[in-house]
Amino acid sequence: MLHLRDISYHPTASALPILKQISFDLGPKQLGLIVGPSGSGKSTLLEILAGLATPTSGKLFWREQSLLPEALQQLGGLVFQFPERHFCGHTVFEELRLGHPPELSSDRVQEALAAVGLDHLSLQASPQQLSGGQQRRLALAVQLIRQPYLLLLDEPTAGLDWSMRQQLVSLLAELKKEWSLLIVSHDAEDLVDIADHCWTINHGQLSSVQPASLRHRQPQPAA
Numbered sequence: 107m108l109h110l111r112d113i114s115y116h117p118t119a120s121a122l123p124i125l126k127q128i129s130f131d132l133g134p135k136q137l138g139l140i141v142g143p144s145g146s147g148k149s150t151l152l153e154i155l156a157g158l159a160t161p162t163s164g165k166l167f168w169r170e171q172s173l174l175p176e177a178l179q180q181l182g183g184l185v186f187q188f189p190e191r192h193f194c195g196h197t198v199f200e201e202l203r204l205g206h207p208p209e210l211s212s213d214r215v216q217e218a219l220a221a222v223g224l225d226h227l228s229l230q231a232s233p234q235q236l237s238g239g240q241q242r243r244l245a246l247a248v249q250l251i252r253q254p255y256l257l258l259l260d261e262p263t264a265g266l267d268w269s270m271r272q273q274l275v276s277l278l279a280e281l282k283k284e285w286s287l288l289i290v291s292h293d294a295e296d297l298v299d300i301a302d303h304c305w306t307i308n309h310g311q312l313s314s315v316q317p318a319s320l321r322h323r324q325p326q327p328a329a
């Protein structure tokens with residue numbers, strides 16, 4: 107169970123706070139969805155949850171334990187927006203093994219691929235040759251292999267066509283059976299049906315909302 111209590115983020119370079127007293131809870135095997143327009147602070151919030159940025163004030167807890175950024179780096183697996191742009195392995199196998207000791211078992215590699223429905227893929231395939239949907243799955247597998255407790259996804263459906271989006275949403279619904287997921291997106295449409303909790307974020311301020319109020323809404327204007 108993840109708890110955020112009054113998390114604010116106001117780097118000196120920014121005139122206004124980017125995140126304002128954000129509090130929420132996310133339980134095990136739950137999918138939380140945060141929806142907000144461009145520039146509202148979504149990616150910054152994920153960076154804090156992944157331990158890549160330190161909040162100016164507020165506290166994060168996992169179960170009852172207060173967490174520092176180093177612990178968050180272990181706990182969370184962040185899939186960046188357009189993760190395929192950051193692939194650096196020449197093969198699927200290399201991409202999955204990067205940053206792991208040589209002893210990493212091939213069972214774990216296969217398990218991670220199976221979890222994202224890519225176990226039929228050749229380990230020697232180039233990540234660049236995969237379809238857009240397969241690349242997103244591979245990026246998820248890269249995080250799963252680290253065995254995080256919490257998957258953090260930044261705009262996971264952005265830039266995918268309709269059928270690839272539907273496939274990815276089904277996969278996320280499957281992953282929810284084992285992991286906690288927190289997804290941020292400017293567009294609720296695809297994800298609202300699989301979310302257990304929804305929030306909106308505007309100018310760094312989070313509000314809890316009923317999923318129904320996010321359905322069939324006009325896309326939010328870019329800030």
Ligand SMILES: Nc1ncnc2c1ncn2[C@@H]1O[C@H](COP(=O)(O)OP(=O)(O)O)[C@@H](O)[C@H]1O
Nearest residue numbers: 117119120124143144145146147148149150151
């Ligand atoms: N380190 C930083 N210093 C100053 N401003 C930042 C920093 N990081 C992000 N911002 C600003 O914070 C706001 C929120 O950015 P971001 O989290 O990327 O929003 P979103 O992901 O919702 O589009 C933007 O106005 C962005 O320019």
Ligand SMILES: [Mg+2]
Nearest residue numbers: 148149187260
């Ligand atoms: Mg963003």
